[in-house]
Amino acid sequence: MNRQGATQFSARCPEAQKVCNVVLVIDMQNDYCSSCDEVQENEELKASQSPWSGTTIKAISPAVQDVLGMRADKGGWDMVVLTKDTLKTGTGYLEAGTPGSSVVKEITDYVAPARTVIFSKDTDDWMNTLDANTSFDGQRHFALEDEAKYVKNEFANPSLKQILQHNGFHPGKTNLVVTGVLTNRCVLKGAVHAQMEGYAVFVVKDATGGSEEADRWQADAHDAPDHGKNFLQGVNFSMVPVTRGTFAKTVTKDHWAGIKRAMPLIKDNVDRWRKRIFTGYKGGPALADTWTFLSRSFVYVVETAADFNLNPKLDLDILPLTLYRRGVRAEELWKDDENA
Numbered sequence: 001m002n003r004q005g006a007t008q009f010s011a012r013c014p015e016a017q018k019v020c021n022v023v024l025v026i027d028m029q030n031d032y033c034s035s036c037d038e039v040q041e042n043e044e045l046k047a048s049q050s051p052w053s054g055t056t057i058k059a060i061s062p063a064v065q066d067v068l069g070m071r072a073d074k075g076g077w078d079m080v081v082l083t084k085d086t087l088k089t090g091t092g093y094l095e096a097g098t099p100g101s102s103v104v105k106e107i108t109d110y111v112a113p114a115r116t117v118i119f120s121k122d123t124d125d126w127m128n129t130l131d132a133n134t135s136f137d138g139q140r141h142f143a144l145e146d147e148a149k150y151v152k153n154e155f156a157n158p159s160l161k162q163i164l165q166h167n168g169f170h171p172g173k174t175n176l177v178v179t180g181v182l183t184n185r186c187v188l189k190g191a192v193h194a195q196m197e198g199y200a201v202f203v204v205k206d207a208t209g210g211s212e213e214a215d216r217w218q219a220d221a222h223d224a225p226d227h228g229k230n231f232l233q234g235v236n237f238s239m240v241p242v243t244r245g246t247f248a249k250t251v252t253k254d255h256w257a258g259i260k261r262a263m264p265l266i267k268d269n270v271d272r273w274r275k276r277i278f279t280g281y282k283g284g285p286a287l288a289d290t291w292t293f294l295s296r297s298f299v300y301v302v303e304t305a306a307d308f309n310l311n312p313k314l315d316l317d318i319l320p321l322t323l324y325r326r327g328v329r330a331e332e333l334w335k336d337d338e339n340a
Contacts, residue, residue: 007113009150011079013168020169021071021316024081025064026126026180026187026208028107031093031100032085033057038105048100050093056181056209061106063207064179066305068110074317079169080111081160083186086120086144096120096145119160120144125278126190127197129159161197171198175316178203183210184284192297193278196271200319202300210290216283270296 013020030039031050035058039045071077082103087094094101102108103118121128121142130141143157151158151166158166164174176199178191187208195201274297285293294301308314 009114009117011115011117011167013078013170013174015168017173019173019175019317019319020078021175021177022079022081022164022169023067023077023177024083024126024179024190025068025103025107026083026178026190027085027182028057028061028064028082028104028180029084029094029100030102030104032181033104035059036061036104036106038099042099045100048093048098050100057104058106060179060181060207060209061104063204063304064107065110067177067179067204067207068107070305070308071316076112077115079164079167080116082107082111082116082118083126083160083180083190084118084120085186086122088122117147117150117160117163118145119147119163124186124189124284125193126186127160127193127278129161131157174199175319176201177316179207181209182284183208184287184290185210185215188284188290188293189278191294191299192274195297195299196274200300202302202314203294204302204305205291206304210287211284212287214284214286214289216281217285218281 030036030045031048032053033039033055034046034049034053035055039049068077068080084101084103085094086096086101089095119126119142122144123130123141126142128142130136130139132138132140135141140157142159147158147163148154148156150163154166155162164170176191176194178187178194178201180187183203187203187210191201191203277293277297284290291301302308302314308316
């Protein structure tokens with residue numbers, strides 16, 4: 001496929017289309033990848049490597065390429081989003097407009113430019129809306145380059161949510177499939193935030209990479225509030241009676257009534273806990289804990305791109321109708337449907 005170039009942007013989710021699909025590749029940039037092809041061939045790129053540079057991006061690139069190509073027989077992804085960390089001039093790495101800040105060739109060779117958004121930010125959370133009025137330092141932390149072209153200049157500096165919705169990718173009809181780095185920082189925080197915005201979010205495990213150890217992660221982030229934690233661990237969401245015959249097992253009328261009475265408090269507690277993940281903590285948890293946080297936040301963790309074809313419950317052409325609206329937990333994706 002073509003490298004990302006000067007092509008007119010045309011990604012849309014038509015109003016008449018019931019479900020649309022967006023794939024995101026998080027922060028797979030030259031200055032983070034000491035072993036990527038262009039870096040190996042370019043002395044300037046070798047010199048501009050960031051302190052966090054390593055071999056992870058090169059290692060996961062084949063799995064990300066599998067995700068990028070998995071809808072080729074269905075016309076491709078409706079939109080591709082490539083996020084970039086973009087830092088202030090003078091850092092020596094990841095500076096706006098430099099080759100080091102560019103997304104690696106191992107990814108750009110596998111996307112359709114006309115459907116691709118390149119989205120810049122300088123915080124972990126790619127769904128952030130931190131501007132001069134709301135941020136911790138009076139600065140904007142998203143849309144740091146030329147993102148207005150993706151919304152026909154309707155907004156000068158659009159957030160990723162504004163870009164998605166301007167082009168028809170609304171919560172309730174859009175699946176977001178997330179890949180990239182780091183799993184326990186940018187992938188985690190943006191995925192949880194996007195899920196709270198109403199999107200059905202999937203993280204492909206082998207197409208992400210992260211740090212095994214925690215990084216400046218506060219101890220009180222490790223548990224959801226008591227009510228929320230018990231609720232998330234104890235309730236099988238496939239029991240929710242959306243339509244007749246969708247129960248995975250029998251629930252008594254009194255049990256269900258009790259769940260419904262508790263839901264407002266439970267939801268408030270869980271939402272406050274989830275919001276702290278992407279607004280209240282620096283760094284990230286250990287990689288092993290990240291998968292728990294994602295699952296408890298109703299983000300669906302999928303092992304590989306192949307699983308979308310192997311599991312009928314992961315058919316992106318009928319989702320999020322069967323998952324998002326029922327609130328099925330991630331682990332329920334792999335249980336047999338007793339009423340099938």
